[in-house]
Amino acid sequence: MNKKIITRLIMSVVLLVGIGGCASGPKVTEFAETANSADEVQLLATDLHNAVEHQVDALSPTAFQQADESFKAALTAQKKGKDSKTVLHLVAEGRAQLTRANQFADLSRTNLEAVVAARQAALNAGSPKTFPKDFANADDHLRSVTSEIEDNNLSDVAESRGKLQAEYLAVELKAIQETNLGPARATIATAEKEGAKDYAKQSLAIALKTVSDSDAYIVANRHQTDAVKARSEEATNAANHLLKITRASKAGKNVSSEETALRMESEQNKTQSEHKEVNAQKGAAKNLAVVAEGLKADQAFNDSFEAARSEFTANEAEVYRKGNQLVIRLRSLEFPVNQSVLRADNFPLLAKVVNVVKGFENSSVVVEGHTDSDGGVAANQKLSKERAHAIAEYLISNKAIQRASISDIGHGFDQPLASNKTAKGKAQNRRVDVIITPEVVTQ
Numbered sequence: 001m002n003k004k005i006i007t008r009l010i011m012s013v014v015l016l017v018g019i020g021g022c023a024s025g026p027k028v029t030e031f032a033e034t035a036n037s038a039d040e041v042q043l044l045a046t047d048l049h050n051a052v053e054h055q056v057d058a059l060s061p062t063a064f065q066q067a068d069e070s071f072k073a074a075l076t077a078q079k080k081g082k083d084s085k086t087v088l089h090l091v092a093e094g095r096a097q098l099t100r101a102n103q104f105a106d107l108s109r110t111n112l113e114a115v116v117a118a119r120q121a122a123l124n125a126g127s128p129k130t131f132p133k134d135f136a137n138a139d140d141h142l143r144s145v146t147s148e149i150e151d152n153n154l155s156d157v158a159e160s161r162g163k164l165q166a167e168y169l170a171v172e173l174k175a176i177q178e179t180n181l182g183p184a185r186a187t188i189a190t191a192e193k194e195g196a197k198d199y200a201k202q203s204l205a206i207a208l209k210t211v212s213d214s215d216a217y218i219v220a221n222r223h224q225t226d227a228v229k230a231r232s233e234e235a236t237n238a239a240n241h242l243l244k245i246t247r248a249s250k251a252g253k254n255v256s257s258e259e260t261a262l263r264m265e266s267e268q269n270k271t272q273s274e275h276k277e278v279n280a281q282k283g284a285a286k287n288l289a290v291v292a293e294g295l296k297a298d299q300a301f302n303d304s305f306e307a308a309r310s311e312f313t314a315n316e317a318e319v320y321r322k323g324n325q326l327v328i329r330l331r332s333l334e335f336p337v338n339q340s341v342l343r344a345d346n347f348p349l350l351a352k353v354v355n356v357v358k359g360f361e362n363s364s365v366v367v368e369g370h371t372d373s374d375g376g377v378a379a380n381q382k383l384s385k386e387r388a389h390a391i392a393e394y395l396i397s398n399k400a401i402q403r404a405s406i407s408d409i410g411h412g413f414d415q416p417l418a419s420n421k422t423a424k425g426k427a428q429n430r431r432v433d434v435i436i437t438p439e440v441v442t443q
Helices: 003-020 037-053 061-079 084-111 113-124 132-150 157-193 201-220 225-252 257-271 274-311 344-359 377-397 423-429
Strands: 317-322 325-330 364-370 406-410 431-437
Touching: 037 061, 037 084, 061 084, 061 132, 084 113, 084 132, 113 132, 113 157, 132 157, 157 201, 157 225, 201 225, 201 274, 201 317, 225 317, 274 317, 274 325, 274 344, 325 344, 344 377, 344 431, 364 377, 377 406, 377 431
Parallel strands: 364 406
Antiparallel strands: 317 325, 325 431, 364 431
């Protein structure tokens, strides 16, 4: 039997024996007559709040509710001017029930470790606020299980553990998606209402694709906080650009999106007084030049980005933007076990990488190698570096880029995309990323 399971069973028995002695109700320890009832009420309020922070209200719902009810009764008695002895007795009852709730919560944590972690992750993601109904449904399910634990019944715990974890993981993911992509989706919806399908078809397609790709990335990498944030910013930028171009194109109709956007910038300056008109026009001309260059660079990058994406099938590579960079994550690239030699069947895929890199003139490239966790740290570090170097040399020898503009890095297994406990996860972690940074990109 698994050592962790044995430990969990032993801890459960110990906790049940300890709590079982109080099956008829917790023992109430009265306060000394010299105790300050107001201070004790406030201290109980603080401890109840801390218990909620540690999920005790969900892990021992009945006992916690009893503790909370005793606290509210003590607070009411205090407000009504009841004598100190009455108030302190109610606080003592609340303390006894809270102690019991903490004991049962420890038992629930022992038996529902993964569920507790998943619920905390959902809380951290803001699930109760963004999807209150879904989170409440998961909590209702959890409380039905932990209430059984409070009745010293552990028979249904094992069957419910996986379902509960899945429920919290699902609502956590929804919250992360909404938080990071909700604003971009709302902006796209506004642009569509204002005629984006007629006036900014290309920008609309780019924005929708960016959001879709970002969503897929979040599904696979929800806890890669920095990368998710970068994807969120990328989606927001694409959506804002779409709305800007939609409005500009709608106003101009017969000219290009870029020209319309520039004209709108110019018209904004007409609100200035005639006294400053000459200076305003000079400033506007300068701003227009900057905006024009930015729009041109942004459009050029988007064109190159779409061209790069079209080079690969979904099984060959994932192509996405990361801020001002383009990342090609080579999915189907395979090396012989523990070797960095390029196989012949990899050359068609690498030829596509060469074409993409050539399409980004005056750019720098970093090739990153990653491994799974099999083997030692030093060996994996060396292997990932050698594999990245092999790809870099291939790009140089095929005149995709000058040697001075490319570098290679080995990360070993320091940056996994998935768990290294499964074969599928290990396969995801064994990868090479080609990161292209154009010389100038304006967001």
